[in-house]
Each structure stands twice: as structure tokens, then as C-alpha cells.
Amino acid sequence: MTDAPVISVRGEAVLEAEPEIARVSVQVQSQEGDRRKALDGLVARNAACLDLVRSYGEAVERVETGGLSVVPLLKYRRREGDIRAYQGTAWIKLTVADFTVLGELLTRLGDLERASVLGPEWALRPGSDVYERAARQAVHEAVARARGYAGALGCRLTGLIELSDEGLGASDGMPQPMLVRGFAGAAEAGDGPETLALEPETQTVRAAVEARFTVTAPDLDPR
Structure with a gap:
């Protein structure tokens, strides 16, 4: 086990995309x-x-x-x-x-x-690249945050100990579905209802990772 100092951070990303x-x-x-x-x-x-x-x-x-x-x-x-x-x-x-x-x-x-x-x-499709982009952005956020902390301490990152994926999630909002029913005696062909105008609902994808980095000895000199 290394005795080097360790910085632990969490990286998050939130992306919005049109549904597929x-x-x-x-x-x-x-x-x-x-x-x-x-x-x-x-x-x-x-x-x-x-x-x-x-x-x-x-x-x-x-x-x-x-x-x-x-x-x-x-x-x-x-x-x-x-x-x-x-x-x-x-x-x-x-x-x-x-x-x-x-x-x-x-x-x-x-x-x-x-x-x-x-x-x-x-x-979104299960294999949508939006999920991959969100995961990558979460990792970049974790690295940037760790570097920010290291810089504040007067040290620099030297290695990665662990990277843990907390998973991807779609929007927490519940869909508001539309219910349409047809009954006996519906309009005959040629006399059907007007077409519904629909607006696709924007999809929100969230990703989060936890990472631990080793760093050089910090400069804690108060001067």
C-alpha cells in the first residue's frame, strides 16, 4: 500500500437530448x-x-x-x-x-x-451515445475537480487508485402519457379525427463517478 496522499472526488454530468x-x-x-x-x-x-x-x-x-x-x-x-x-x-x-x-x-x-x-x-435507445457522452463528461469532471483540489494544496496528481461508476440514469420525471380510446360507432373511413400534434419530450441523462487519486506531498506552508 502506498503512503502517498490521496484525494477522493465525485464527478457528475447532466445532458439533455432529443428522444430517439x-x-x-x-x-x-x-x-x-x-x-x-x-x-x-x-x-x-x-x-x-x-x-x-x-x-x-x-x-x-x-x-x-x-x-x-x-x-x-x-x-x-x-x-x-x-x-x-x-x-x-x-x-x-x-x-x-x-x-x-x-x-x-x-x-x-x-x-x-x-x-x-x-x-x-x-x-433514448438503450445503446444511445448520449449515455457514453454523459459518462465521459462525468469522468472529466472528476479529474478536473481533483486537479483543482491538488492545485489548492500545492501538489499535483500522480496516479489513479480507483474509478467507480455510479451508473447512468434517465430523467426522474414520470412520463405523462396520452390515453385515446376508440368505441363502437367510431367515425367511418374518410371521416376520421384530425391528426394529433405532438411535441417530443426532452430527455435528461445523468451520470456520476467516484475517483481516488494519489498526489504529491502538499505544500502546507502557511506563508
């Missing part, structure tokens, strides 16, 4: 008195939703089915009774990369019969 993707959740439902009809209705509405999404081509980067359920709805909640209907639900998760079509897509999805749309949730 938008995540959207779509829920389609059917409800019928017959189980098979409820399932057939769900299949048809799920297919209609997927056809609409796929018509946007590469603008929608990823399409995933989040789950499916067909459940009986009872006449009485607190005791077993006759089934009054069957309800089918399917969840579809979308990742949209082209924001120029996002407002139109959300509007058209929300106009589908018995469809609910939740989104957009703005985000």
Missing part, C-alpha cells in the same frame, strides 16, 4: 355473450390493429404482443353466478422511430373500435 424512440401500448378488446364470438372478435380487431401498424413500414421499429386474455364476466361480483358475457383483450407494444407519423398513427389507432392507446413514452 417513442413507446406506445395499444389494447384491443371484444365483448360478446358467446365465448367463441368474443374470441373471433378479438382476433379480428387484433388483426386490424396490426394491419394498420404495419402499413407504416419501417417507421414502426418494433411490434410485440404483450399478452392475451379471454375471461368470463359474471352477473354477480361477490358470489358465483351466471356468466353474462365474455371479454377478450390483447395488448400490443410498439416502438416508433419516425416521429413525423407518430401523431397520425396514434390518432388512427385510437379511432379503431374498442381500442385504447397509451403513450407516447419518449426515450
